[in-house]
Amino acid sequence: MISVGGLARYIVTRLAVTVPMILFLLTFVFFLLRIMPGDPVLAMLGGRNISPQLIEEYRARLGLNKPLLAQYLEYLSKILHGDFGTSTRTGKKILEDILLRFPATLELAIFGMLVAILIGLWSGTYAAIHSDRPADHAIRIFNIGSFAIPVFWIGLVLQLIFGVWLKWFPVAGRLDPKIAASFQPITRFYILDSLIMKDPQLLADILKHLAMPSFTLGLVLSGLIGRISRSSMLEVIDKEYVTTARSKGLTEPKVNYKHALRNALIPIVTVMGLQFAILMGGAILTETTFSWPGLARYLVQSVDSRDYMAIQGAVVWIAILISTVSLIIDIIYSFLDPRVRY
Amino acid sequence: MVRWLTKRIHLRKQRLLAIGITVVLIFVLVTLLAPWIAPYDPVNYMGGGRLEPPSASHLMGVDNLGRDVLSRIIYGGRIALIVAVSSVLISLSLGSLIGWISGYYGGLLDRTLSLLMDSLYSFPSMILAIIMVAMLGPNLLNMIISIAVVYIPSFFRVVRGQVLQLKSQEFVEAAHALGAADLRIVLLHIAPNTINSMMAVSSFCIADAILTEAALSFLGFGLPPPTPDWGFDINTGQKFLLSGKWWLITFPGLMIVLLSLGFGLIGEGISDLLNPKRKRKLA
Numbered sequence: 001m002i003s004v005g006g007l008a009r010y011i012v013t014r015l016a017v018t019v020p021m022i023l024f025l026l027t028f029v030f031f032l033l034r035i036m037p038g039d040p041v042l043a044m045l046g047g048r049n050i051s052p053q054l055i056e057e058y059r060a061r062l063g064l065n066k067p068l069l070a071q072y073l074e075y076l077s078k079i080l081h082g083d084f085g086t087s088t089r090t091g092k093k094i095l096e097d098i099l100l101r102f103p104a105t106l107e108l109a110i111f112g113m114l115v116a117i118l119i120g121l122w123s124g125t126y127a128a129i130h131s132d133r134p135a136d137h138a139i140r141i142f143n144i145g146s147f148a149i150p151v152f153w154i155g156l157v158l159q160l161i162f163g164v165w166l167k168w169f170p171v172a173g174r175l176d177p178k179i180a181a182s183f184q185p186i187t188r189f190y191i192l193d194s195l196i197m198k199d200p201q202l203l204a205d206i207l208k209h210l211a212m213p214s215f216t217l218g219l220v221l222s223g224l225i226g227r228i229s230r231s232s233m234l235e236v237i238d239k240e241y242v243t244t245a246r247s248k249g250l251t252e253p254k255v256n257y258k259h260a261l262r263n264a265l266i267p268i269v270t271v272m273g274l275q276f277a278i279l280m281g282g283a284i285l286t287e288t289t290f291s292w293p294g295l296a297r298y299l300v301q302s303v304d305s306r307d308y309m310a311i312q313g314a315v316v317w318i319a320i321l322i323s324t325v326s327l328i329i330d331i332i333y334s335f336l337d338p339r340v341r342y
Numbered sequence: 343m344v345r346w347l348t349k350r351i352h353l354r355k356q357r358l359l360a361i362g363i364t365v366v367l368i369f370v371l372v373t374l375l376a377p378w379i380a381p382y383d384p385v386n387y388m389g390g391g392r393l394e395p396p397s398a399s400h401l402m403g404v405d406n407l408g409r410d411v412l413s414r415i416i417y418g419g420r421i422a423l424i425v426a427v428s429s430v431l432i433s434l435s436l437g438s439l440i441g442w443i444s445g446y447y448g449g450l451l452d453r454t455l456s457l458l459m460d461s462l463y464s465f466p467s468m469i470l471a472i473i474m475v476a477m478l479g480p481n482l483l484n485m486i487i488s489i490a491v492v493y494i495p496s497f498f499r500v501v502r503g504q505v506l507q508l509k510s511q512e513f514v515e516a517a518h519a520l521g522a523a524d525l526r527i528v529l530l531h532i533a534p535n536t537i538n539s540m541m542a543v544s545s546f547c548i549a550d551a552i553l554t555e556a557a558l559s560f561l562g563f564g565l566p567p568p569t570p571d572w573g574f575d576i577n578t579g580q581k582f583l584l585s586g587k588w589w590l591i592t593f594p595g596l597m598i599v600l601l602s603l604g605f606g607l608i609g610e611g612i613s614d615l616l617n618p619k620r621k622r623k624l625a
Contacts, residue, residue, distance in 0.1 A: 021461040028462075033477060144610060148602035150553050150573075152560050153595035156580055164586055171584070274464070281466035285557055289580075299469065300561060303476045311473060315465075322464060 007334075011327065018323040022316060026079070029315045030072055033308050062088065079316065085309035089302060094313040098295060102317070103188035104174060105294035108213055108286065109279050115218025116225050116275075121268070123222070124229025128237060128264075129256055139226065146223025151282045155216040155289035162212060169212045172291035176205050213290045217282050221275055228271055232264040239263075269333050276325045280318055359611025362545075365604030373419040382410035384417040384570045393582065396589055403589035405575070406582060407568075411589060415597055417570040422601060425485055426551035430544055432490035437497025438540060442528050444498070445505030456502070463495035471554055475563045482565065489554050493547045500543050504536045538616050545609030552602040572598050 041058045059065045063074065078085065084094035127139040163171035170176065174190055175183060179202060186193050191210075194203040236242060237260050245259040246252075284296035291297075295314060302310035372379060382400075386409075394404040402411035444455040462470070471488045478484035508514055509532070517527050558564050559573030567574065572594040579590030 017457070020457055021464070024458055024461045025465055029473060032474065144606060145599070145603060148549060148553070148599050148606050150556050150560075150576075150595065150598050150602075152557060153576055153591065153598065156576065156583060156591050157595065160583055160586075160588055160591070164584060277464055277466050281468035284466070284468055284472070285560070288561060296469075300472065303472055304562075315469070315473075318469065319465060322466075326464075 007331070010330075014327055014330070018327075022319045022323065025319045026076075026312065026316050027072070029312055030075065031068070033311060034068060034071075075312070084313035084316070087302070087307055087310045089305045089307045089310065094310050097298060097310065098313060098317050100188070101293060101295045101298050103190075104292060105280075105283055105287070105296060107189055107191065107210070108217065108292060108294060109276075109283055111210055111214035112217030112221070112279060112283070112286070113272075113276075115214050116221035116279075119218065119222035120225025120227075121229050124226040125233050125256070125261055125264075127226070127230045128233035131234060139230070143223040143227045143230070146220060146226075149220055150285075151216060151220050152285040152289045154219060155213070155286055158212050158216055159289070170209055171212075174206065174209050174293060176209075179205055213286050213292055216289070217279065217286045220282055221279060224271070224275060224278075225268065228268050229264065232267045233260060236260050236263045266333070266336055269329060269336055272329050274326075276329075277322050280322065356611050356615065358607045358614065362604050362607030362609075362611055365600060366608065369419050369423065369601050369604065372416055373423060376416045376420065380410075380413040380416045382413040384409065384413040385568045393587055393590075395587075402593045403587075405590055406578065411575075411593055414570040414575060415572070415593055418572045418575065418594065419597065419601065421482075421565065421569065421571045422552050422555055422598070425482070425489060425555045426548045426605075429486045429489035430493055430547045430551050432486065433493035433547065434497055434540065434544055436490070437494040438501040438533075438536065440494070441498040441501030442505055442532065442536075445502040446509065446524065446528055446532070452502075455498075459495040459498045462491075463499065467492040468554065468557060471558060472561065472563055475558055480564060480566055485555065485558065485564065488558075489551050492554065493551065496543060496547055497540065500539055501536050504539060505532055508532050508535055538612070542609050542612040542616065545605050545612060549602045549605035549609065552598060552605065556598045 041055050041062065041064065056065070063071060066074075075085070082095070084098070086092070087094050087097055090097055123139045123142070127136040130136050159171045162168045173180075183193075183202070186196055190206045191203065194200075194206055237256075239260075241263075242255060242260050245255045250259075280296070283294065284300065286292065287294045287296040288300065295317070299311065299314040301307075302314065390408060391404060392408045393406055394400060396403045400410050400412065402415065405411055405414070440455060440459070444452045471492050474488035474491060475485055478488060505528075514527060514531050517531050522530075555564070556571075556573035556576070559571045560577045562574075562577065564571055564574050575594045576591050579587065579594070582590055
């Protein structure tokens, strides 16, 4: 399908666009943090009755007394060497902090995306096949409505119904505190860990904790996927090759799912790259609602304590992540659509 | 504006648009008339019980500080509407201005501006808004500015695309040939043709800005209490969720959904008007 040389060339051209993008975001956030009011030293020391000497000493230690441009260039050279600096809040290396929390966020994001794809693809396809019938109208109303639902609110409503009233699912965290006490994570992707340990009870508990957060995150995105699936399915459903498949005597499901859906998938996959950014934004709110110990909560806490280095580090990390995902999706796209060559 | 509306809209045929406008108008009226409609004071403790479920005297219950939830919700609409509409107006002006310039002049300027806007667009807007509002400090103006920055790229993209498309059209070339100045061409010939799609984009952005505002307040980056604010009230309600006080989160959340949906439907309606074929294909 794709030649290795062509793909490599494509990746290089993509990087030529991606690197300035990340650089711009980094620069934007760097100067934003420093131009605006709010002092990390005061936040760090608690803000009351501190001698000016102590403040100066801390500013010097954090390098905040140097000229802005010097700080910026120093930070750039450090980040190019993979050094994200040290957090003023946790006192640890920021890259370590991020790597510690990132698996939780990625696990949530993957399962959220999975839920969104399942609901969206199914409902969109169903609506297109039953176009202009009551089911179609209901699905369309849901698709429009899903844009208006605040992620954090639907999370709380689910907590209320399934956690507080029905008591089916736990309302917070990744693990039961009792199990967590003895649990030694290997990869920090808990599902993977439980599979490595071959511990079905652990896996069950992890899935139980993951269920509501990923459903919350997925539900909000499913409307968008449902919408695109429906329109893209309608686009192909009266194409000649679908009629041919039907006239060959293939069964209805085979026509719809094998011949129509497969071709309808192409535009659906294209929009997924963009959705990953929305997903990360939604993850912040989901993590807050469900006390999920992930990257997004780390970012919010860092913002609260004016932890400049940690905020910058998290922004760069998320920007790199989003670019990588969109690159991967473009590559998948070329496999789905043989006409695309890089 | 009015002529534009009457000329194109047959409200009876445009159900989505009609519902959307009705919902938004109701919210605008209720928040404007809040002092006369709200049964109790939204901010001060009124005496009586705390955390009471909905009843005949308090239709949506009482919160942890003994305040009437319904009254707080009525006033809370003010913040939501003011913040969402004004921030989108700012993004509309800045975004379209940059979009016109970028699309019209092209070249290196266009490439640089597009790259900057794409970077902003591809990054989770919620994270940018949080960082900005936290650093600026929580007040009404700062909240509006932070949310405005988030939506600039949306307008930039639409306007730039339209300008690129219009630039090569004959009527623009004719204006050029007649010796019209750049500014005149942009303002008189190109800008009016981008208005329609900008109205649709504005509605979608306001719908989303309502969610962003609520989310910022929910995370604790909003206006300081005791200002009635839907997002903040949900945050408060979360603390009493485990004890089953359902009314504290339910009603403010429903209001967010309704108002955001209202603007979303207006956006859908306008998009249908602009492109009748779209109706069948998109939701």
